[in-house]
Amino acid sequence: MRRCVRLSGCVRELQCRFGIYRKTSNSWERQSVATPIAEELEYRMPDLLSLLATLVFTLYVFAFGACFGSFLNVIVWRIPRGLPIAFARSHCPHCNTMIPGSDNIPIVGWLRLRGRCRFCRQQISMRYLVVETGVALLFAGLFLLIVVSQGATLPQHGQASQFTNWLTDFPNGWTLQVFLHQCVLGYALLAILLMDQERSETPWSFSLFMAALHLGLVCWNPAINQLDQLTQRPTLGSPLALASLSASLNYSLSGGVLALVLGGLARVLKLPCRVRNSLQALLLLGVFLGPIVLAWAALIAGTAQGMQWLAGKLRARPSGPVLGLALHLFCAWLIILCSWRWWPRAEWPPWG
Numbered sequence: 001m002r003r004c005v006r007l008s009g010c011v012r013e014l015q016c017r018f019g020i021y022r023k024t025s026n027s028w029e030r031q032s033v034a035t036p037i038a039e040e041l042e043y044r045m046p047d048l049l050s051l052l053a054t055l056v057f058t059l060y061v062f063a064f065g066a067c068f069g070s071f072l073n074v075i076v077w078r079i080p081r082g083l084p085i086a087f088a089r090s091h092c093p094h095c096n097t098m099i100p101g102s103d104n105i106p107i108v109g110w111l112r113l114r115g116r117c118r119f120c121r122q123q124i125s126m127r128y129l130v131v132e133t134g135v136a137l138l139f140a141g142l143f144l145l146i147v148v149s150q151g152a153t154l155p156q157h158g159q160a161s162q163f164t165n166w167l168t169d170f171p172n173g174w175t176l177q178v179f180l181h182q183c184v185l186g187y188a189l190l191a192i193l194l195m196d197q198e199r200s201e202t203p204w205s206f207s208l209f210m211a212a213l214h215l216g217l218v219c220w221n222p223a224i225n226q227l228d229q230l231t232q233r234p235t236l237g238s239p240l241a242l243a244s245l246s247a248s249l250n251y252s253l254s255g256g257v258l259a260l261v262l263g264g265l266a267r268v269l270k271l272p273c274r275v276r277n278s279l280q281a282l283l284l285l286g287v288f289l290g291p292i293v294l295a296w297a298a299l300i301a302g303t304a305q306g307m308q309w310l311a312g313k314l315r316a317r318p319s320g321p322v323l324g325l326a327l328h329l330f331c332a333w334l335i336i337l338c339s340w341r342w343w344p345r346a347e348w349p350p351w352g
């Protein structure tokens with residue numbers, strides 16, 4: 001309790017420093033005239049409770065992401081080998097012993113056993129820990145970027161009329177839907193890139209399943225896949241959202257067609273990439289985010305791939321593992337998501 005009082009005192013000290021409050025002999029007094037920056041800071045400065053709520057929610061999303069990371073390891077290992085995903089318990093790849101539930105806890109299980117099987121003491125690949133932590137960090141990062149910042153980097157940010165706490169907008173706000181949508185896309189891109197790095201081909205059924213999830217989310221709120229086309233913030237069930245379902249499906253379809261064209265171009269130009277995996281990553285980007293974002297992502301990824309190719313030519317011998325186009329597309333998606341608001345926007349279709 002005493003610590004809470006001391007922490008809220010620290011927050012008041014900060015507010016005092018930014019000119020929002022004034023310290024009198026035995027209390028705090030609010031300044032009658034606050035500077036614009038002080039006003040904005042007061043709105044943005046989280047009080048202790050919302051700070052704690054943000055921490056708890058982020059940790060929850062992190063744990064949720066770690067479980068999905070564990071499942072991603074199963075997907076990447078079993079799908080290319082034609083093994084069933086559901087209803088099959090995890091087992092050690094060396095001694096084939098079933099792994100007990102207590103050792104199967106994401107991240108914690110690997111750390112507790114120090115990367116060795118409990119029964120045969122053989123090494124368990126570091127990849128399991130990296131993928132589980134990676135997905136957990138990705139989900140937690142997306143949560144902070146989209147929900148907690150209230151879409152500060154998304155195209156509709158300029159429409160915000162006032163600075164409010166993110167908890168007041170949650171869970172009915174549009175940011176939660178955008179967050180879930182981007183999580184599905186990021187998870188799918190990560191799965192494709194991991195299978196690509198393993199030199200195995202992503203089955204089409206996986207990408208189609210992810211596209212079906214996208215369709216489900218679009219029916220929930222049709223605005224989430226055309227954020228760069230709207231002039232106002234999407235709200236659930238609004239006439240704008242309901243009217244835009246067909247526009248949303250058209251936008252997804254245009255993105256898919258453009259992805260097929262780009263994939264065909266990559267094939268004709270004989271680009272050094274594993275074409276089918278890259279085509280699926282392109283298709284998902286196009287279907288989820290539309291043709292404009294797809295074009296920017298392809299430009300970033302194509303430039304990175306071209307530079308890598310040039311560096312290999314100049315060195316005359318390739319060194320290290322060659323990075324695939326799927327990895328560049330994943331990085332391009334992350335870059336755009338962190339700076340979407342500042343990218344040039346164009347109307348689609350350009351002729352309409």
Ligand SMILES: [Zn+2]
Pocket residue numbers: 092093094095096097117118119120121122
């Ligand atoms: Zn074993």
